[in-house]
Amino acid sequence: MRVLILFFLFVFGARSLRTDNKYWRDLAHAELEEALNVKRNENRAKNVILFIGDGMGPNTITATRIYKGGEGYRMAFEEFPHVGLLMTYSANKMVPDSASTATAMFTGTKVNQRTIGVDATVAADDCPKSLDPEAQLKSLAAVALEAGKSAGFVTTMRVTHATPAPLYAHTSNRHWECESVIPQESRACKDIARQLVEDWPGRDLHVIMGGGRQMLVSNSSALDGDPINLWGCYSTDGRDLIRDWKMDKEQRELKYSVVQNNSQLSGVNFDDTDYLMGIFANGHMAYEFERNHGPEGMPSISEMVEAAIKVLRRNPNGYFLMVEGGNIDMAHHRGRAKTAIDEAAAMEDAVRVAASMTDEADTLLVVTADHTHTLSINGYPLRGSNIFGHSEVSPYDHKPYTTLSYGTGGPGALHYQVEDQHVVRKDPGNSDDFMYEQIAGIILDENSHGGGDTTIYARGPKAHLFHSVHEQHYVFHALCRAAQIGDHATDAATDAALALSVLLVAGVVHLIC
Numbered sequence: 073m074r075v076l077i078l079f080f081l082f083v084f085g086a087r088s089l090r091t092d093n094k095y096w097r098d099l100a101h102a103e104l105e106e107a108l109n110v111k112r113n114e115n116r117a118k119n120v121i122l123f124i125g126d127g128m129g130p131n132t133i134t135a136t137r138i139y140k141g142g143e144g145y146r147m148a149f150e151e152f153p154h155v156g157l158l159m160t161y162s163a164n165k166m167v168p169d170s171a172s173t174a175t176a177m178f179t180g181t182k183v184n185q186r187t188i189g190v191d192a193t194v195a196a197d198d199c200p201k202s203l204d205p206e207a208q209l210k211s212l213a214a215v216a217l218e219a220g221k222s223a224g225f226v227t228t229m230r231v232t233h234a235t236p237a238p239l240y241a242h243t244s245n246r247h248w249e250c251e252s253v254i255p256q257e258s259r260a261c262k263d264i265a266r267q268l269v270e271d272w273p274g275r276d277l278h279v280i281m282g283g284g285r286q287m288l289v290s291n292s293s294a295l296d297g298d299p300i301n302l303w304g305c306y307s308t309d310g311r312d313l314i315r316d317w318k319m320d321k322e323q324r325e326l327k328y329s330v331v332q333n334n335s336q337l338s339g340v341n342f343d344d345t346d347y348l349m350g351i352f353a354n355g356h357m358a359y360e361f362e363r364n365h366g367p368e369g370m371p372s373i374s375e376m377v378e379a380a381i382k383v384l385r386r387n388p389n390g391y392f393l394m395v396e397g398g399n400i401d402m403a404h405h406r407g408r409a410k411t412a413i414d415e416a417a418a419m420e421d422a423v424r425v426a427a428s429m430t431d432e433a434d435t436l437l438v439v440t441a442d443h444t445h446t447l448s449i450n451g452y453p454l455r456g457s458n459i460f461g462h463s464e465v466s467p468y469d470h471k472p473y474t475t476l477s478y479g480t481g482g483p484g485a486l487h488y489q490v491e492d493q494h495v496v497r498k499d500p501g502n503s504d505d506f507m508y509e510q511i512a513g514i515i516l517d518e519n520s521h522g523g524g525d526t527t528i529y530a531r532g533p534k535a536h537l538f539h540s541v542h543e544q545h546y547v548f549h550a551l552c553r554a555a556q557i558g559d560h561a562t563d564a565a566t567d568a569a570l571a572l573s574v575l576l577v578a579g580v581v582h583l584i585c
Contacts, residue, residue: 089455089456099144110153110154112536113432113433113532113533113534113535113536114533114534115433115434115533115534116434116533116554116555116556117390117434117435117436117532117533117534117551117554117555117556118389118390118434118435118533118555119384119385119390119391119392119393119430119434119435119436120212120216120390120391120392120393120435120436120438120551120554120555121381121392121393121394121395121426121430121435121436121437121438122177122212122392122393122394122395122438122440122547122551123149123395123396123397123419123422123423123426123437123438123439123440124174124177124235124394124395124396124397124440124441124442125397125400125416125419125439125440125441126170126229126235126396126397126398126399126400126401126402126441126442126443127400127401127404127405127412127441127442127443127444127445127521128397128400128416128419128441128526129441129443129444129445129447129522129524129526130444130524130525130526130527131444131445131447131448131449132400132404132412132413132416132441132444132445132447133147133150133416133527134449135409135413135447135449135459135476136413136416136417136420137150138459139413139414139417139459139460140417140420142456143455143456147420147423148420148423148424148427149420149423149439149529150529152437152439152529152530152531152535153530153531153535154529154530154531154535154536154537154538154539155527155528155529155530155538155539156527156528156530156538156539156540156541156542157525157526157527157528157540157541157542158440158525158526158527158528158541158542158543158544158546158547159525159541159542159543159544160173160442160443160444160523160524160525160526160544161182161523162176162182162183162184162185163182163183163184163192164184164185164192165184165185166523167443167520167521167522167523168185168442168443168521168523169185169186169234169246169443169521170233170234170235170246170401170442170443171185171186171187171188171234171237171238171246172184172185172186172187173442173443173544174188174234174235174236174237174238174442175187175188175189175190175209175238176544176545176547176548177440177442177544177545177547177548178211178212178213178238178239178394178548179209179210179211179212179238179545179548180209180545180546180547180548180549180552181209181545181548182543182544182545183209184196186244186245186246186247187202187243187244187245187246188234188237188238188241188242188243188246188264189208189209189211189237189238189240189241189242189243190202190207190208190209190242190243190244191207191209193207194207194244195244196244196245197244197245197258198244199244199257199258199260199261200260201244202242202243202244202261203260203261207242208242209238209242210558211238211239211240211273212239212392212394212548212551212552213225213239213240213273213277213392213394214239214240214272214273215552215557215558216391216392216555216557217273217276217277218557218558219389219555219557219558219561220387220389221387221389221390221391221392221555221557222278222279222346222383222384222386222387222389222390222391222392223239223273223276223277223278223279223384223391223392223393224277224278224279224280224281224348224380224383224384224391224392224393224394225239225277225279225280225281225282225393225394225395225396226279226281226282226373226376226377226380226393226394226395226396227281227282227283227395227396227398228282228283228356228357228373228396228397228398228399228415229282229283229284229356229357229396229398229399229402230249230282230283230284230287230301230304230355230356231268231280231281231282231283231284231287231288231351232249232250232264232265232268232284232287232288233249233282233284233304233356233398234246235396235398235442236282236394236396237249237264237268239273239274239277239394240267240268240271240273240274240277241264241267241268241271241274242267243261243263243264243267244261245258247305248261248263248264248305249263249264249265249284249287249304249305250263250264250265250286250287250305250306250307250309251263251266251307251308251309251311252305252306252307252308252309253305263287264287265284265287265288265307265311265313266311266313268280268313269288269313269316269317269320270313270316275317275320277347278346278347278348278383278384278387278391279347279348279379279380279383279384279393280348280349280350280351281348281349281350281351281352281376281379281380282350282351282352282353282357282376282396283301283351283352283353283354283355283356283357284304284351284353284354284355285314285332285351285353285354286300286301286304286305286306286307286354286355287304287305287306287307288307288311288312288313288314288351289307289311289312289313289314290307290308290309290310290311290312291307291308292306292307292354294354295354296368297358297364297369298353298354299354299355300354300355301353301354301355301356303355304355304356314330314349314351317330317349318330321347326346326347327344327345327346327347328345328346328347328348328349329341329345329347329348329349330348330349330350330351331348331349331350331352332350332351332352333352333367333368333369333370334365334366334367334368334369334370334371334375335367335368337350337371337375337376337379340379342379342382342383342386345383346383346386347383348379348380348383350371350376350379352370352371353370356398356399356402357370357399358370359399359402359403359411359414359415359506360372360373360399360414360415360418361411361414361506362506372418372421372422373395373397373418373419373421373422374418374421374422374424374425376395376422377393377395377422377425377426378425378429380393380395381393381426381429381430385429390434390555392551392555395419395422395426397415397416397418397419397422399411399412399415400412400415400416400419401445402415403415404445404447404478404519405445405482405518405519406482406484406509406518406519407478407481407482407484407485407509407510407512407518407519408506408507408508408509408510409447409460409476409478409508409510410460410504410505410506410508411506411507412445412447413459414506423437423439427531430532432531432532432533433532433533434532434533435532435533436530436531436532436533436534436535436551436554436555437530437531437532438528438529438530438535438538438547438551439528439529439530440526440527440528440529440547441526441527442526443521443522443523443526444521444522444523444524444525444526445478445519445520445521445522446478446479446480446512446519446520446521446522447476447477447478447522448476448477448478448479449475449476450463450473450474450475450476450477451463451464451473451475452464453475457475458475458504459475459476460474460475460476460503460504460505460508461474461475461503461504462474462475462500462503463475466497469496469497471497471498471499471500472499472500473500473511474500474503474510474511476503476510477510477511477512477513478510478511478512478513478519479512479513479514479520479522480512480513480514480515480516480519480520481509481510481511481512481514481515481516481518481519482509482512482515482516482517482518482519483515483517484509485509485510485511485512485515485519486512486515487500487511497511525541526544528542528547532554533554534550534553534554535554537550537553537554538550
């Protein structure tokens, strides 16, 4: 009922952009009723799904909300009853990268920039120290597998990229995705792709879906609509790790499927698949607005999430799933706000899919970001106006400026030119375009990350553990506590004893009364 009230208030209010007192009062009363009816879910989380919107800071969320439905709209995860903030600094940097932030969330320890799955005793590029077992960190995927659960991940990035890699790899350089970029003096360290396929826990992950074929298979060729990714490494050592992954499953007599396009994914027999590998691109997967939806194309993040849950839920002990909307970050790095926000909207669709396929009685669903970007929402645009449009006209140069801009950006964000020996700002032109690069205050080779707090949203068992301003590495410990895995496996007995004592006390009180 509360959701229906909010929905109708939004729909009818948005059409007329109501501002009367009754509209605001009814909206507040509906929210108040919602808050008064929030109840703690003290169940154990049989399943845990963690969504990471890479670079999806608070301003990106606000802009996505406006893009999808207007200023008063609420996205699926904004309906979750429990919300907190995460402090994102890394062990050695005020503004973090994705390798250090993902490692913090997935292992419970803050680490140095550019390192993956190793503690802060390991500096970037220190291969020998990264091989020290004492420095290697155990991930959420690893502790879930140890608890008898299934585990896996979905990403729109390369499966060896900075966010998914801490689930299974230990390395002092996030860029060592394949052998060709590892310096000769560091060749004692195994590249990330080989760790995924050859080492535990990577080889036992039940779902691996994303891009990164050129890291897994040597001398990969550009396919129609799928070029070689020049930003990532390119394996040349003769490997075929997809073939090796299949051979491993066959030798262990495990039920598996390997897919590389929409047609093959739609043909998977999920009743007979315990392990699913889907590698859909040489590099990162395509942005949603340019994705090939046909049989030879690649799936959306929602379609990958649906497939992942179908595989993982076969395990009666439950599962852990990490989902990364990585193209949010990729678009922000290029200063393309509309593309970034469209990618955030696509991830929100995937959250809706996950919510519809799970029961909040036994599944903890968490949505957050690893870090922010320098996106700003500027000026005083009218309510109901296009978030990708112009805000106002500057009184100084008498040109309009865009509602969205960046603190830093690449060369495309240089919106200035020389006229009559004076530097002047260009007219922003049509800013409602996926390829448009917003103006930036400082020009770099690309847009940098931001150092602000990220928001975390949760529903399901122990979702109330996210309730305040938290250190980012707290996520690992809260999820382990909710699922009673890892160091918190013994909490099941404690919780049972506490529940029994409550029942006994209640029984005594009843007898006395």
